[in-house]
Amino acid sequence: MKILVxxxxxxxxxxxxxxxxxxTKFDTNGVQFVINPNDEFGLTRxxxxxxxxxxxxxxxNVGGPETEPTLRKALAIGADTxxxxxxxxxxxxxxxxxxxKVVQDGGYDLVIAGRESIDYNGxxxxxxxxxxxxxxxxxxxxxxxxxxxxxxATREIDGGKETVKTSLPLVIGGQKGLVEESDLRIPNMxxxxxxxxxxxxxxxxxxxxxxxxxxxxxxxxxxxxxxLVETVDELIDLLHNEAxxx
Amino acid sequence: xxxxxxxxxENGVFKxxxxxxxxxxxxxxxxxxxxxxxxxxxxGDTAPLGTYGVDKVLNIKDAKLDAFNAAAxxxxxxxxxxxxxxxxxxxxxxxxxKYLAPLLAxxxxxxxxxxxxxxxxxxxxxxxxxxxxxxxxxxxTEISTExxxxxxxxxxxxxxxxxxxxxxxxxxxxxxxxxxxxxxVDKATDKVSIADAEVVVSAGRxxxxxxxxGMIEEMADILGAATACxxxxxxxxxxxxxxxxxxxxxxxxxxxxxxIGISGAIQHLAGINSSKVKVVINNDPEAPxxxxxxxxxxxxxxxxxPELNEKLRxxxxxxx
Ligand SMILES: Cc1cc2nc3c(=O)[nH]c(=O)nc-3n(C[C@H](O)[C@H](O)[C@H](O)COP(=O)(O)OP(=O)(O)OC[C@H]3O[C@@H](n4cnc5c(N)ncnc54)[C@H](O)[C@@H]3O)c2cc1C
Numbered sequence: 001m002k003i004l005v006x007x008x009x010x011x012x013x014x015x016x017x018x019x020x021x022x023x024t025k026f027d028t029n030g031v032q033f034v035i036n037p038n039d040e041f042g043l044t045r046x047x048x049x050x051x052x053x054x055x056x057x058x059x060x061n062v063g064g065p066e067t068e069p070t071l072r073k074a075l076a077i078g079a080d081t082x083x084x085x086x087x088x089x090x091x092x093x094x095x096x097x098x099x100x101k102v103v104q105d106g107g108y109d110l111v112i113a114g115r116e117s118i119d120y121n122g123x124x125x126x127x128x129x130x131x132x133x134x135x136x137x138x139x140x141x142x143x144x145x146x147x148x149x150x151x152x153a154t155r156e157i158d159g160g161k162e163t164v165k166t167s168l169p170l171v172i173g174g175q176k177g178l179v180e181e182s183d184l185r186i187p188n189m190x191x192x193x194x195x196x197x198x199x200x201x202x203x204x205x206x207x208x209x210x211x212x213x214x215x216x217x218x219x220x221x222x223x224x225x226x227x228l229v230e231t232v233d234e235l236i237d238l239l240h241n242e243a244x245x246x
Numbered sequence: 247x248x249x250x251x252x253x254x255x256e257n258g259v260f261k262x263x264x265x266x267x268x269x270x271x272x273x274x275x276x277x278x279x280x281x282x283x284x285x286x287x288x289x290g291d292t293a294p295l296g297t298y299g300v301d302k303v304l305n306i307k308d309a310k311l312d313a314f315n316a317a318a319x320x321x322x323x324x325x326x327x328x329x330x331x332x333x334x335x336x337x338x339x340x341x342x343x344k345y346l347a348p349l350l351a352x353x354x355x356x357x358x359x360x361x362x363x364x365x366x367x368x369x370x371x372x373x374x375x376x377x378x379x380x381x382x383x384x385x386x387t388e389i390s391t392e393x394x395x396x397x398x399x400x401x402x403x404x405x406x407x408x409x410x411x412x413x414x415x416x417x418x419x420x421x422x423x424x425x426x427x428x429x430x431v432d433k434a435t436d437k438v439s440i441a442d443a444e445v446v447v448s449a450g451r452x453x454x455x456x457x458x459x460g461m462i463e464e465m466a467d468i469l470g471a472a473t474a475c476x477x478x479x480x481x482x483x484x485x486x487x488x489x490x491x492x493x494x495x496x497x498x499x500x501x502x503x504x505x506i507g508i509s510g511a512i513q514h515l516a517g518i519n520s521s522k523v524k525v526v527i528n529n530d531p532e533a534p535x536x537x538x539x540x541x542x543x544x545x546x547x548x549x550x551x552p553e554l555n556e557k558l559r560x561x562x563x564x565x566x
Contacts, residue, residue: 013493013513017382037494092348093357118380118493118516122360127316127348136425137316139345142487152429156488157314158341158441160433166426173345176494177487211357214385215373220519226526226539232554235525236561238541245445245502245523246469246561 001055001146001168003046004108006099006125007074008036008117009067019217026119026217035070038114042174044184045144046112047078053146055110056080060102062095064088068200075195076187082198087205090213092124097208099125100132108169109149115140115173120214126173135169142177248283249275250332251300252323254340258290261442262405263338265298269406270398271336272299273365278333284412285326287311287319296412298405304329304417311421313428314342318421320349325419327354327393334372335395340441347397357389360397363520380493381519399520400441400499440489443472445502446521448491450476450514452507452528452547456484461551462506468558474498476508492517507547510535527551 011017011031018027035043049055059074061067062085071082085098103111111133113126130137136151138144142161143154149168154161156177187195229235239246251271253264271282281301286292288311292303306322323346327335335350337343339361351358361377363384371388374396378385389395440446447466453459459473466473473489480490491498493516503521507528508514515538518524526539529546536542543550 011379013380013516017379019383091357093351096348096352120378120385121380122358123344124348124351124358124360127345128352131320131349131352137345137349138426139316140341156341157431157433159437159439160431160488162431162433163429164426165429176490181481211351211355211389211391212359213388213390214378215388216386217378218375218384218386219382220384223538224540226536226542228536228542228544230543232543232550232557235541235543235554236557239502239523239525240561240565243502243523243540246558 001049001053001109002107003049003055003057003110003112004103004106005039005043005046005057005059005074005079006111006113007039007043007059007061007070008114008119009033009061009063009070010036010117010119013118017219023216023218033070035073036114036117038116038175040184041176041178042112042114042172043074043077043079045174045178047185048179049146050078058083058106060085060099062087062089062098071200072195073187075198075200076191077185078191080198082200084200084202085205086202091210092122093128093211094208096125096128096132098205099129101206102203103129103133110146110168111135111171112174113171115175123173126171130171133169133171135171136166137171138164138166139173141172141174144172144178247280248330248332249278249280249334249336250323250327250330251282251284251336252343253284253286253289253295254338254342255286255289258288260289260294263340263400263442265294265405266401266403267336267338267398268295268298268300270365270403272406272408273403274334274336275299277366277369280333283326283330283332285323285417287322292412292414296410297407299408299410300412301410303412303414305414306417306419308421313431315424315426315428316342316346316349317423317425320346320353321422322419323350324353326417333393335393337395337397339397339399343397347395351395354393354395355391356393356395357391358395358397359387359389361399362396363399363402365403377520380516382516401501401522402499402520438470438472440472440474440491440496440498443500445469445471445504446474446498446500447471447504447506448474448476448508449479449506450508451478458548459485461555464555465504465551465558468555468562476514505535506551508535509533510538
């Protein structure tokens with residue numbers, strides 16, 4: 001089985017979010033970038049397929065050279081090769097189109113992406129990629145088993161979960177649950193040394209355009225201070241009369 | 247020309263989020279001087295849709311669609327959008343809507359903006375405000391395609407009644423290959439789900455153990471709320487994973503979020519920022535959650551919660 005894991009290069013969760021150029025650009029100053037948490041679960045599941053079922057695992061990112069350390073980290077975790085599509089990622093559709101070309105040219109059976117990335121939280125790329133390549137698609141995937149081309153997957157739904165059957169070729173939008181958190185891997189020294197020698201190929205983009213455009217950004221207005229109360233009677237009164245929440 | 251809205255129902259009854267997206271679609275239709283068509287799948291009584299501004303309902307009736315299927319639903323909605331000459335398609339941000347929206351975007355070659363929080367700032371260029379960076383910012387996003395798809399965040403717009411009646415027609419589009427087949431669904435039917443809840447009562451590691459959740463469930467019961475928890479609580483197996491709220495868990499956009507014994511780590515707050523009123527009960531006055539809260543009590547959950555439950559019960563009895 002040939003697996004491609006999509007790796008989004010995102011600001012670490014604890015990063016302060018600021019904008020520059022008249023609030024039109026994300027300010028990367030002092031921000032540490034990491035593998036998108038949803039993708040990390042997917043990458044670890046892919047490693048399981050590699051070790052237990054002999055799959056090959058490539059990782060891919062659509063982005064500029066600054067995303068290469070994140071791809072190297074994925075190689076250090078155990079992916080075989082990395083691909084970077086050399087274009088600034090501007091919207092989900094553009095990213096999905098660039099990925100679709102690599103998926104089709106590379107003949108991948110299974111593409112594992114994260115249900116959303118924690119920068120723009122679009123939740124678009126996996127579904128669009130499935131739509132563009134004609135592969136089956138399972139979103140919010142929390143367990144995945146492949147036997148030949150037959151697939152059993154579980155996905156989270158509002159208020160519960162459901163189990164589905166489908167077949168390869170498949171794209172999933174993965175998330176926490178795909179593997180136990182304790183199984184997530186931290187690159188060790190050997191992995192890091194090996195990652196240096198693994199191929200990271202840079203491919204030029206097909207030139208797909210965007211369909212949406214983030215014109216400007218804004219931070220939420222600062223919140224008023226919390227009202228601390230001494231008694232539950234006071235709380236109930238405020239919730240009823242002031243907040244109209246009960 | 248029209249605004250198309252996908253309205254979800256459960257057992258034939260339209261969900262509140264569907265009435266909200268109908269209201270929102272009516273708002274856009276008024277801006278653009280056009281009408282609203284709803285697509286329903288095995289929808290029952292469509293009268294409520296008329297009350298919230300829908301002019302026409304295309305009801306796709308097909309027993310094969312009783313179990314949700316993203317590819318087939320996307321095909322059906324795309325066919326409706328084409329039949330109606332829709333310029334804008336509006337969906338909720340339920341798990342199912344988020345699942346089908348990107349497939350619909352490909353089928354219609356339409357730009358899609360998710361997590362939108364208000365009416366378009368302008369119709370031409372079509373610009374909407376959406377959350378970004380896990381609720382730490384907003385992005386003003388322009389959609390440049392002929393057809394635009396908007397995913398409206400839960401409780402972002404509210405319900406707006408409009409006088410009108412919806413004419414309902416059966417609609418039978420070609421649904422194509424299903425690709426994915428549902429084997430089994432595991433869902434607590436008697437509980438309010440976090441996604442639909444008006445009120446969410448959530449507790450964290452401060453509760454010390456799963457045996458102490460009785461008082462949390464009791465509060466949820468009194469308030470008709472869904473129960474939720476922080477990540478360590480579900481990791482420890484005290485509560486099911488589906489209840490875990492936050493960046494790696496579920497988003498909550500309820501009217502009222504009550505957080506008990508939760509520190510308010512940034513990853514947890516990322517999931518609750520779009521809730522309207524936040525109440526925190528924590529014994530540590532320095533807990534970061536107090537900075538994000540509207541109301542707070544500094545106190546021991548094991549003393550505050552039982553008393554609060556008792557008084558809430560009396561309040562509900564007196565006010566219902
Ligand atoms: C990549 C990443 C993603 C993450 N995603 C999430 C996520 O999606 N959701 C999430 O919740 N977390 C997430 N976390 C974890 C997060 O950082 C915190 O560790 C977590 O939210 C803490 O949970 P807690 O507040 O229940 O526990 P604790 O940090 O242990 O806090 C418990 C709180 O309870 C209070 N308390 C103790 N006893 C009492 C009492 N008797 N009465 C009242 N209050 C009491 C304490 O003062 C404390 O504030 C993530 C972390 C990482 C690194």
